[in-house]
Amino acid sequence: MNVPDLEIYLTDRDLARSLRSDVRAGLTATPKWLPPKWFYDARGSALFEEITRLPEYYPTRAERAILRARAPEIALLTEAKTLVELGSGSSEKTRLLLDALCRHGTLGAFIPLDVSVTALGEAVSALRSEYPGLAVHGIVDDFTRHLRLPPHGGARLVAFLGGTLGNLLPDERHDFLAGLRAAVEPGEWLLLGADLVKDERLLLPAYDDAAGVTAEFNRNVLRVINRELHAGFDAEAFDHVARWDAANEWIEMRLRARDAMRVSIKDLDLVVEFAAGEQVRTEVSAKFRRHGLERELDAAGFAPYRWWTDPDGLFAVSLSRA
Numbered sequence: 001m002n003v004p005d006l007e008i009y010l011t012d013r014d015l016a017r018s019l020r021s022d023v024r025a026g027l028t029a030t031p032k033w034l035p036p037k038w039f040y041d042a043r044g045s046a047l048f049e050e051i052t053r054l055p056e057y058y059p060t061r062a063e064r065a066i067l068r069a070r071a072p073e074i075a076l077l078t079e080a081k082t083l084v085e086l087g088s089g090s091s092e093k094t095r096l097l098l099d100a101l102c103r104h105g106t107l108g109a110f111i112p113l114d115v116s117v118t119a120l121g122e123a124v125s126a127l128r129s130e131y132p133g134l135a136v137h138g139i140v141d142d143f144t145r146h147l148r149l150p151p152h153g154g155a156r157l158v159a160f161l162g163g164t165l166g167n168l169l170p171d172e173r174h175d176f177l178a179g180l181r182a183a184v185e186p187g188e189w190l191l192l193g194a195d196l197v198k199d200e201r202l203l204l205p206a207y208d209d210a211a212g213v214t215a216e217f218n219r220n221v222l223r224v225i226n227r228e229l230h231a232g233f234d235a236e237a238f239d240h241v242a243r244w245d246a247a248n249e250w251i252e253m254r255l256r257a258r259d260a261m262r263v264s265i266k267d268l269d270l271v272v273e274f275a276a277g278e279q280v281r282t283e284v285s286a287k288f289r290r291h292g293l294e295r296e297l298d299a300a301g302f303a304p305y306r307w308w309t310d311p312d313g314l315f316a317v318s319l320s321r322a
Ligand code: AVJ
Pocket: 051, 059, 162, 163, 164, 166, 167, 206, 207, 214, 283, 284, 285
C-alpha cells in the first residue's frame, strides 16, 4: 500500500500527552473514569467493527438503512461540493453518501478526519482508487479539539455519524457543536447520526452482548494503558458493566474491579488503588429524542432541516444548516 499524504494536525506526541493527562485525571478522581476515545487502538477498532455486526447492536444497521434510503435526497438537498467526515474510521457508510453525491454531480472533494493515522491512511488509499475523480484529503485530528477545516471549494456537508455525539457529555456536546458551527460558513450542512431513547430491554443488550465482544472492547482500554504507559492492569480482573441511566438517558459502561488491588502506572509515577467492587466509568453513550437534539442544534447555531429514522424508529439521522 502506498502511504497517502495526510494533513497531520495531531501528532503521536500530542496523543501520548493527552492519554497521560486523561489517565492521570480520570484515575485519581472519585469516582474514577476514563474517556472512551482510548478504546480505539488497532485491536479496539477491530473489536468495534465486530460489535457493529452483532445481532444485539442495532445502531449501525439502522443508520445504514437510513443512509441507504436517504442518500439521494441528501445529495439533492445539500448539493454538497465537499464532504467532510468526522471520526471516519473505516468510512464504510460514507460510500453510500459518496455514491449519491457523485451521482448527483456536485461533489469534488472528500475530507475524512480521524485520530488514527493507520485507519485514515487505509481509508484514503482505498477511496482514492475507488473514486478516481474525487480529491481525497485525510486529516489526522481529534474532533473534540478546536476544529480546523481546510480551505475548501464551498458548499460543505459535514457528516458526524454512528451516534458518536453521544459519547460527549451535555456541556461537551454544546462546545463541540458550537465549535463546529464556528468552523463552517452560513448555509453549509451538518448530517448527524443519533441513537434514540428506547426500551431498556433493547438498549442494554446492545452494550452487553451474549458473545462478550463489548466486554472485551471495554477491557481493551486497560490494555492500551498497559502498553502506552507501562501500567500493570490485569484486564481479566475487571468485569464489564453496562447500565441504563434513566435520568440522564444515557448508557454507561464501566469496569468493575473484582477484588481490591493496587495498580502501578509507571510512566505516570502513579499507583492507583481499587477497592473490591469499585467501578471505573469508561463510556457514556447518550440516547436522544428529536426535540432535545434539535434544541441542542439550535442552541449551537444550526437550523434543523430534516429528521429521518429507520422503519423501527431506533436511530435518527438529522440534517441541519449552519
Ligand atoms: C462508536 C460511540 C457510537 O456508543 O454505541 C459500542 C461505541 N460502545 N459499544 C456507541 C460503543 C460500546 C459506540 N459509538
